[in-house]
Amino acid sequence: MSKVKIQGNASGSGVLTIAAPNTSTDRTITLPDTTGTLLDENSSVPAANLTGTVADARISALTASKLTGALPAISGASLTGISAGKVLQVASTRTLQKTGTWTDTSTHTIFSLSFTPISASSTLYITSILTFQYYGAGNGTSAEMSMMTKEGGTDIIDGSGLHWNIEPSNNVAHFTPTHIQQTSRSASNTNARTYTVTLANQIANRRLQTKDAYGGNYLQVMEVSA
Numbered sequence: 001m002s003k004v005k006i007q008g009n010a011s012g013s014g015v016l017t018i019a020a021p022n023t024s025t026d027r028t029i030t031l032p033d034t035t036g037t038l039l040d041e042n043s044s045v046p047a048a049n050l051t052g053t054v055a056d057a058r059i060s061a062l063t064a065s066k067l068t069g070a071l072p073a074i075s076g077a078s079l080t081g082i083s084a085g086k087v088l089q090v091a092s093t094r095t096l097q098k099t100g101t102w103t104d105t106s107t108h109t110i111f112s113l114s115f116t117p118i119s120a121s122s123t124l125y126i127t128s129i130l131t132f133q134y135y136g137a138g139n140g141t142s143a144e145m146s147m148m149t150k151e152g153g154t155d156i157i158d159g160s161g162l163h164w165n166i167e168p169s170n171n172v173a174h175f176t177p178t179h180i181q182q183t184s185r186s187a188s189n190t191n192a193r194t195y196t197v198t199l200a201n202q203i204a205n206r207r208l209q210t211k212d213a214y215g216g217n218y219l220q221v222m223e224v225s226a
Contacts, residue, residue: 004031075118085224088118092220101135101209104201107146110210111197111219117187121226126156128181128197131214135207144202149181149219151195157181160202178216187223195221 008016039045091113098108110130117124128149147159159181181197197219201208210217 088122088223088225090220090222091115092218094218096210096212096217098199099211101207102201103205103207105204107148107198107200108210109196110199111195111217113195113219113221114192115195115221115223116192117190117223119223119225120187120189122187122223123184123226124187125184125222125224126151126182126195127220127222128157129178129216129218130197130199130210131178131216132199133209133211133214135209143206143208145208146198146200146202147179147181148198149183149195150198151185152193156185157183195219 037043093111093113096110097112098110102108111128115124126149128147130147132145134143134145148155149157149159159179199208199210
């Protein structure tokens with residue numbers, strides 16, 4: 001059978017005492033069948049030797065100084081202890097869904113932007129900016145355009161009845177001023193939704209045009225925590 005050998009250290013002068021605990025129960029202490037050093041409360045375990053899952057109760061007092069490296073991505077809805085008024089996310093687009101010239105009174109979608117709120121209690125701030133061009137209709141007649149910002153199929157900014165007096169010439173193009181529409185609304189839920197900006201002639205046979213080259217065009221949705 002194998003034997004237990006206790007070997008002293010030739011360089012030391014201290015006496016190592018192995019003390020038995022105060023117990024009335026027979027116990028067997030099995031030593032590991034490997035070469036190494038036994039650990040105690042003053043020892044450190046190399047990080048490479050730590051595997052498995054740590055119970056939540058063991059990390060409840062984890063300090064920030066113990067966190068290093070990249071943290072995993074988490075949902076903002078899981079965060080607590082954050083003061084109100086923080087910007088949670090911003091989405092925007094500058095891509096026009098409709099370009100070209102039209103004279104009909106149909107509603108044309110200019111921008112489209114998908115957005116999913118992080119928190120139902122957030123406030124959403126919607127800003128739409130659009131510059132377009134109209135052409136003279138002759139005889140000093142007027143033109144009316146309708147620019148709407150929508151959430152799904154609901155108008156959240158009503159820009160109907162934008163009105164200009166047109167130059168007599170049919171061939172003269174005019175840039176409108178840049179139109180800015182802004183509003184805020186409660187997220188209410190975390191369902192995905194689509195925001196659109198639409199543009200339409202209110203009077204038939206008026207020439208209306210949009211182009212990517214017209215500056216300052218974009219649609220933006222910003223979510224701010226409650």
